[in-house]
Amino acid sequence: MFSRGFIRKLATSTKSTPKITDILIVGGGPAGLTLATGIQESPILSKYNVTLVDGNDLLNKVGDFYYDPPSYFTNRVVSVTPQSMKFLTEKLKVALLQDRIQPYDGLYVNDGITDAFLEIEREEMLYMIEILNIQSSLLHKLTTNSINSRVNIFDNCKVKSITSSVKGDPTSWPLVELANGEIYKTRLLVGADGFNSPVRNFAGLYSRGWKYDTWGLVATLKLDPQSLPIYKLRGWQRFLPTGPLAHLPLPGDNASMVWSTGGNEMSSILMEMDSKLFVKMVNAGFILTTTDIQYYLDAFKKGTLTTEQIIEDIDDRINQVYSSFKDETQIDEKFPPLVVDVVPGTRARFPLKFSHADSYVTDRVALVGDAAHTTHPLVGQGLNMGQHDIEQLLNCLERATLRGQDIGSVLSLEPYWANSYGFNNIRLGMADKLHKLYHTDFTPVVAMRSLGLNIVNQLNPVKNLIADIMTGR
């Protein structure tokens, strides 16, 4: 992204004198904003001068969400663990928009080919929350406590280049040039700048990873009013050979979905569909066989059936499946509530990636959040890992400060990496292995994994262990 020649040229052509800051955070996503708030709220760290830079319109667009939230639920929704929740609301004293948060009590995971399933129940084990709720609540906290705050936010402003102030000396303070021409010289540079992290590239921290050739399709769904109140508030995930399909509860008659779809084609077909058909496909995705789903996708692609015909067929087949249950309560036990609509404009897709940096720290640089690790959303850990990173980094900075160390030195930063790498590695590994295990319909693998899932479902200690990992304990 930043070719060396390009960086050098920019560095030598600047004329303005650098401003000094203690900590410069690149990125105002959930990770960057949480870190800034954490520093501001810490009695030990609040003396530091913090500069947060983001290329997007944070203060107006994101910030306004807090004061004037839309009537619908936005599509970037994350699953947050009680641990992360406690950190945000108790330690950082952030007042989230509570009525837009949905706690839920369990998970129902099943295999789309064999219907082997795993059921985990634990009261309020996880929370569904919009990323914008988190971001805007943090911004609210940062901007309303501004009297003593030493945090400055520059939005709509991209980082143009990063260089060492003393060429060839990695321990020298980095120089960060912004798009508006200003230059910052910082004691500690934090990369909270997402998957394509410019900070990571500058620091030369090697990140292993790959694209999954899979797209995550997200949307906010409207549930059948007849299904209210919802029988069991839980997250549903069905592993289809094309990738997992997840249904996650939101307040009232809302739900959020992520459908990981192998290859480019399936996700673009699903994006293209009329919303009436799309919601039927989501229902089909949970209730019907993988053969049915493929049949509908093909019929739509080739135009052998009209949208109305496909809708009718899906309804018929769902009724067939429903009526095969002798005990009707089993329907609510096995399938999520039916979806009747999708909120306009909330259907979107993004490519799924896996990456993990070998190290999160080096002289004067630390990485947090997606800059350090990106994961498949199938175990719902993306945001939580970022929150865990920040908790660890704050501890580490506090300790270094109390000991009078330079917070930009590797010595100070190393414990942060040591305390978070393992935690993240387990979760990243879990997501990656699950993705690979379920991204096949090869019979022996299907048989083994179904057997495994069924066995795990009978073993409470193992189930508890999984629940512990998923809820961040």
Next chain:
Amino acid sequence: MISGFHCISKQPLNRIAGGRILGSKVVGKRTLILEAAMMAMASKYIFGGEARLADKMGNGELYNKNEDYKQLQKEKQLQRLKNLKNSRPMEPNYEGHIPLWPSEKLFLFLVSGIRSFYHPENGINIVQLGESTAIKPVLDHLHHTMLADPIGRRILKDKPEVKENTLHMETLANYPKNTFGYQFYTWCKRENVTPDTRAPIKYIDDPTHAFIFKRYRQCHDFYHALNNVPIIIEGEITIKALEGVNLGIPMALLGTLFAPWRLTKIQRERLFDIYLPWAVNSGLKCKPLINVYWEDLLDKDVNEVRKQIGLFPPPDLRTIRDQRRKELKDLNEKYKNLKEEYN
């Protein structure tokens, strides 16, 4: 039950004295009791009805007009039905369903397998073997084959029955000669079968699976008729092989593997030279036969139907047999003539 055993095996006196205990007392030794019990279990299937009747006669139950006694009988019967129901692994899932435990399914497979080998002409053996080998993965596979095809889906939805009255057999006789319907009608007449002779499904647990297997069973005659294959054993083996290859039905494959051992040399040669190669070839090439809506094709030209499915008939078996018979006869005649001349 044990008294039933005695009734047929040794002294009818024991039975008249009545009761299980006496029966085993007479036999005396433990091993013998066990043996007797096993024999009795087996004999229940064969002689259960008669034995019970004999028991009743022995107990003077048959002609007892006592009202109270009738009531008692009724209660007993209800109790027996309830016991029978409680002995099943599940409630029946559809009309005529007889839920079996896995061990019973295995037993059914073994018994019907052996009996089918020795008595393939008895339809019930083949029917039971078919159902006991129609295991879930096979039926799931067929279900998915149907779900992947528009016509297969329509069949699953409509759940059509192949019966004399649903096909309107009498009207088929008046169809134009080139139609598949007429061909089917004449084939049925020639082979002296009707679509109503197909046995119902009993032992498959899932109702959808039961329908699929019934459909497979009911369409069997269409395969015969379209290909003009008679129901004599060679013809059956040929069609079984076609089904086995095309649909992956285990019983059909088993039949193809084992049945030829019971044929004469000349029959076997015909089978291996002409009919099995045809069946394998056709089975692989034509569309899945479970996805053919035969009822829709009755008024179509038979050659059109063949083209649509991709299935074309083998050399006519009856003609070949007749030819061979004629050849034999001619040879015999010649031989006789020669003999006479020589004499």
